[in-house]
Amino acid sequence: MEEQTRSNFIKDFINIDIKENKNGGKIVTRFPPEPNGYLHIGHAKSIALNFGLAKEFNGVCHLRMDDTNPSKEDVEYIESIQEDIKWLGFDWGTNFFFASDYFETLYGYAIELIKAGKAYVCDLSPEEMRLYRGTLVEAGKESPYRNRTVEENLDLFQKMKNGEFPNGTRVLRAKIDMSSPNLNLRDPIIYRIQHTHHHRTGDSWCIYPMYDFAHPLSDAIEKITHSICTLEFEDHRPLYDWFVNNIETPGDPRQIEFARLNLNYTVMSKRKLLELVQKKYVVGWDDPRMPTISGLRRRGYTPEAIRNFCDAIGVAKSNSTVDVALLEHFVREDLNTKAPRVMAVLNPIKVVIDNYPENQVEYFEGEYHPDFPEIGSREVAFSKEIFIEREDFEENPPKKYFRLAPGQEVRLKYAYYITCTHVVKNDTGEIIEVHCSYDPESKGAKTADGRKVKGTIHWVSASHSKNVEVRLYEHLFTCPNPGEERDYKDDLNPTSLTTISAKIEENLANSTHFQFLRNGYFCIDSKDSTSEKPIFNRVVSLKSSYKPE
């Protein structure tokens, strides 16, 4: 199973840097989430990339909370982020940081820029600043405050820090080039006034650094060597480099951009995910239909499946949308080897075996896994009345229907062969009972004559099964690209969750994940399930090559 870790353009860059002995050949990456939401599968790609690179090149990967905007951030998110990364199987060791840890240093860096004549306090209002910025095709105009003296800037910046000005009245800007075709270089804001309580620094600051300033410098402080981010920051790289080059810092990080993950039939933006949670379209961040790590975990996805998926999708620079079928493939692949097989009937119809003795109960051994007998087996009770899936009986079967039909013989997994003799219907013509006869010679679901029975179906004994709640999930959205043609919420799938009552065999294996034979992979809901009232989530269905004509 040893797999060649595949190459990508980032590894190529790193290999060149190592060859040139940049940073003494050391590799330090970082995963820098803003604690303003829960992590999702797209973050998993970045996490796997950053931690994976560190591991492959014998380096380390830091976890850094990018908490420079207290108005949007919350400690709840800080906790969930750590939990999710750990659950995915990655370890930052002792390298857990906060951008807010660097506020004092960052402030000093700003002073350094002011003293060098490379930053100034600007009094333009937000609207004025927008006007002065110019447009995509026209140069901007220089701020009238651009040429204040160093002393005046120092004094004003000090007053900003001291809380002497209200929000929005002044900012600190880098003095770069108002006519740059790259808008990011038109004297970007590096500090804004925001009288907001910060979840870590409390009320000690009322000015907060902007991402473009805080990020490269935080990287430099931590001596990050390779700062990997998504494509939309490509335009910011010259600014990233400007700060690193114009300020005396411990490190010399380099920014590399890659394409973020998109998945079809879902949305990935934090804004949309937040809205789904806040407006109760889903039950929470960990709703099993959400593409969040906590949602996938509750749905029954395993860390291995997610990691294998991240390895498989690759890392490149072209915008792309990965098919969810690939994610589903990796859970099936993982659960196939791990999940004990068990029988549950999701849509029951009663079968009465007329020639089976009343009150008789037999127990058949059912292996938990056909490929790994060592994981054991259990005894499954069999009796005169059983339940099978409604879809496993057809009064007028199509061609190549291998299941139960009038006069047709079928194998009951582990038990006997049965043949349908007749059906009982109610007043409205609905079949309420299927009557069968069984072949006593087929005990153990095989016969000495070697006769072929093409179909094998699963079942539960009516009096030896219990009712459980099962939650069936489908894609959260009905179309591959939600929001492409209208508001994304209008593309929400009304049947993304179906709750049903199912019949399941009595004594379940001691496991969280199961394969319900012929149905799919299921897991116990970690939040709502109790021993009195078990609840199962369908992780993913089994593949099926059955297609009725």
Added chain:
RNA sequence: AGGGGCGUCGUCAAGUGGUAAGACACUGGAUUUUGAUUCCAGCAUUCGUAGGUUCGAAUCCUGCCGCCCCUGCCA
């Protein structure tokens, strides 16, 4: 006076001048007490396009075409 990126199979994606990997999906077929799993086979004469350089081009050059990102005191 616009700038920055990206175009290789239905979807991802290797390929770095020597004659198109792999995965998912899909289609056949074998085995099967899960129409699952497993196994085997098929699936880009061509790399957005048009020219050029070369013995040889997905890879180099030029021109077109298409798509994405950038005018928050968000990250």
